[in-house]
Amino acid sequence: MTKRRVYVDNSATTPVHPQVLEEMLPFFNENFGNPSSVHSFGRQAKKAMDKARERVAVALGAKTEEIFFTGSGTEADNWAVKGVALANKDKGNHIITTKIEHHALLHTCEYLEKHGFEVTYLDVDEYGLISLKQLEEAIKDSTILISIMFANNEIGTIQPIGEAARIAKEKEIYFHTDSVQAMGNVKIDVKELGVDLLSISGHKIMGPKGIGVLYIRKGVRLDNLIHGGAQERRRRPGTENVAAVVGMGKAAQLATENLEQHIRDMTSLRDKLINGIYERIPHVKLNGHPTERLANNVNFSFEFIEGEALLLSLDMVGIAASSGSACTSGSLDPSHVLMAIGLSHEIAHGSLRLSLGEINTDEDVEYILEQLPPIVERLRSLSPLFKQCEGGKVSV
Amino acid sequence: MYNETVMEHFTNPRNVGEIEDADGIGEVGSPQCGDIMKIFLKVEDNIIKDIKFKTFGCASAIASSSIMTDMVKGKTIEEALALTNKDVVDALGGLPKPKVHCSVLAEEAIRSAIEDYKKKMK
Incomplete structure (x- = not known):
């Protein structure tokens, strides 16, 4: 008799959904073209990228041109925070986040502190909830970004993101939310929520590893994290991981449909x-x-x-x-x-x-x-x- | 992560328990660090006749306690005092680097129990 195995570590990672895998497979060796190429191979890959982007956009309630593929959820978080910090440092140097963020956020903020930025880490109560009052009180003239995770990866507490984003909007401060754990477990609509930036990851929603998405509301000012070619409308260069992008699109679709x-x-x-x-x-x-x-x-x-x-x-x-x-x-x-x-x-x-x-x-x-x-x-x-x-x- | 000897001692630890009329009791570590080792000794004619332990901690802390109690049982007080954390690591066939402090805790635990025994003898 084989030993029974029960996997209950789905917040660490999930298996790739069979339908996701099926859509990904041709993009490894059949439709292997570079999406930037002019020829039919390239166009085929480009078309698949467009379809995936459309699916992610629909899943998040965003426009397709607001969806940017990254190498991970961590990269999306890094890009949002460092990108906004560097592009808006003429306006101020203050960032507000929470004490219970993922290290992708916390260590990025600590890094920025070494480079002249000031960071306020909001407390949470015994259940892991932030206080909206404390958030309001933490805002200064120099605040350029508020980043609050949608749902916590360890204890699962869901924050009042809509309300927090509204506070940010009133003060004309950019609002980012790390939604890596929320995606697929909570309804997410970027327009309803009123967020400016939102990160998700593929492998937490039965997509592949090595792929993330940063939603960037049209008009948000942020610098590139990576410099290079013209991919992702020049904002996230590097030849696209087409199979993973295709997988991300399918996974996002499945996660929201069901x-x-x-x-x-x-x-x-x-x-x-x-x-x-x-x-x-x-x-x-x-x-x-x-x-x-x-x-x-x-x-x-x-x-x-x-x-x-x-x-x-x-x-x-x-x-x-x-x-x-x-x-x-x-x-x-x-x-x-x-x-x-x-x-x-x-x-x-x-x-x-x-x-x-x-x-x-x-x-x-x-x-x-x-x-x-x-x-x-x-x-x-x-x-x-x-x-x-x-x-x-x-x-x- | 852990070798078979460590896993074996974690799964079937030797000498678990307490001794009601112990001649010496040692307790080291703290809940803050996530490790507490408590050792109970019974000594006759300068020889450790019986030894029991209770440990709050990870698998390597439990395995270190278990093998350490096995190693000093039947030994003289002097022999037990000569035990080092390296002896514990070697007997376990190695510990992952971040876990070596568990073997240090085992060394400190037996020393602390013997100190208590010596105090009580005075």
């Missing part, structure tokens, strides 16, 4: 998992917002145990998940997101993220609910912190 059903399915699995864990395991805490959360995100802290030991134990029974523990981040501190929502170190070390996707079933959830309790119990039986709590009050 969005309502997807949200219903994921919410049902998510809530079954959350309730099941609460019922079966004592001393646990759900991280993130109870309702304003991604349909596919479950994040729990298990007191008295450490996340990496939990991940390895789950991996041994075929369950693939992730953790915000320091031991899995390669640093001594647990995740900055878990610290920002006010968790103590020991609780943050014991976090587990289960992120659901199209590939998951009710049986997967049942398998996790069957395997997880004895694993937590075993690790707790090894932990010196657990005894102090048995039969009494929790004291870590």
